[in-house]
Amino acid sequence: MARIKFSTLTEQMFYTLLCLKEECCGMDILDKIPEMTDNRVNIGSGTLYTLLEQFCECDMIRETKTEGRRRSYILTKTGREILEKEYMRICAQAEDYRRFFSGDK
Amino acid sequence: MKDTKRRIELYSFFDHSGIEKHLEKMAKKGWILQKITNLFWVYRRANPQNLKFSVSYCPSASEFDPSDSETKNEYNEFCRHTGWNYAASGAQMFIFYTELENPTPIQTEPSLEVEAIHRSVKKTIIPIYFILMLLAVLQGAMFVTNLISDPIDILSNSTSLFTGFGWTMLFILFAAELSGYYLWRHKAKKAAQQGEFQESHGHKTLYCVTLLAVFIGFIYWIISLIINSSYFELTIAVIMLFAVAALIFLVNGVKQFLKNKNTPAKVNMTLTVVSSFVLSFLLIGVVTFGIITAAKNGIFDRESQFYQSLYLDSPPLTVEDLLGNEELSDRYITQISGGKAVLLGKYEIRQYARSGDSDAKLPGLEYTVTVVKARFMYNFCKNHLIKNKDKTEGGKVIFADHYEKTDAAEWGANEAYRRYRSANYVNQYILCYYNYIVEINFDWEPTASQKSIVGDIFS
Structure with missing residues (x-):
């Protein structure tokens, strides 16, 4: 189910999963994504809320603890595999680009 | 000067863009959305300002969520973190606003x-x-x-x-x-x-x-x-209107009370649904009991022996008129029912001898008056009333039941029809006057003078 639904990840999905390599809560992710992408990628609070719910439903992340209104999550094995697959896809794309334009340099 | 304003807002449930634009206009006029209730949107007065509004939807929220729900609080906290202030929410719809010029949108x-x-x-x-x-x-x-x-x-x-x-x-x-x-x-x-x-x-x-x-x-x-309408019909309608209003008010009250008590959404939903069923039956029971008790105590006997239309407080034509004996009136029960609307009116009048009357031969009279208020409906009504009801089999009439044209002049009418049923004429007529069509049923063969009495009354 997770594999079909998230067969390709958008940038926002990709960075959200990347942030969850380490346990963190939703608000940390809202800060971390612009930080790690030099403000190139921003994620909306509503979008992140929906994404976290869907990632949990698809067992790509799991809830670790709740402190007041803050729930923390971490990446699961399934999530890691999907992230890995996306990384490979991006690498393959980059490789195709390099090969295609190598003669121009 | 009032500091709050209530408005009925008629937006489609999915029209987030329309709602956002409207709320931005309201903020420019100095009104910021504060609360969404079942009927109104409540605004609070503020300085006129340029605010950005965002309507977003949180599927895990519910109309029955407690006032202090975890989902609502967490969602609000997320949005506050990116500079969006909570304005109001209704079921799964959440509305936020911000003063920031270039905020990160809630939905990206x-x-x-x-x-x-x-x-x-x-x-x-x-x-x-x-x-x-x-x-x-x-x-x-x-x-x-x-x-x-x-x-x-x-x-x-x-x-x-x-x-x-x-x-x-x-x-x-x-x-x-x-x-x-x-x-x-x-x-x-x-x-x-x-x-x-x-x-x-x-x-x-x-x-x-x-x-x-x-x-x-x-x-x-x-x-x-x-x-x-009759006193009876009007009373029932008013009571039913109040009963429905009371039901909505009470069921909503139960839901709101449970929300304020921080009852879990599923429990609240179950209790609200159960209470709506119980209260509906209870209200119907109370109303029915009240009406029966009132009827038994003669409260609805204001106008006549049975119930009567206020529009027609006495029948236009009576057996007494036809028989020329006014003293008979005490020996009859008269029922009038019906009413009128924009195009048509219809009244049914029945007169029959009181039970236990010593003279069993007192004849009865039944007639229906169709009042044609819109002239273009006249032929439609007439044709509907004189519609052929013959039963046929293989093109052959096996049971005749239809109206046949008869002399209209003796009825003082424009057109007159007499019913032919089985193999005989029966004493049932349809009489067409200027704006009345009368369908009349006698217990006896009417005489020429009785026909002219009918004509005098309806023409």
């Missing part, structure tokens, strides 16, 4: 927004709209069937007309809302594939026109009830 992924909206509205709004549309179709089908089988009855009854009209209007509204939503969803999914958001366009004008039409229909119905 179009496909997720489309999905969040769909998951939210299919939880409550879509099933409710489908159920209401189905009810409207059933009511509409019943109305049309009755209209075909007995148009005069339906068109002369303001309650039937109002309910038929009301359900038709609501069907148009629900159908427009649902098709509008699915059209927007189709476009939004396409746009999302290109990474773009799709603006929504609701049916605000249609909403206003439909509800205004239903409201005018309602006022017409109430006025016609006051003018045309």
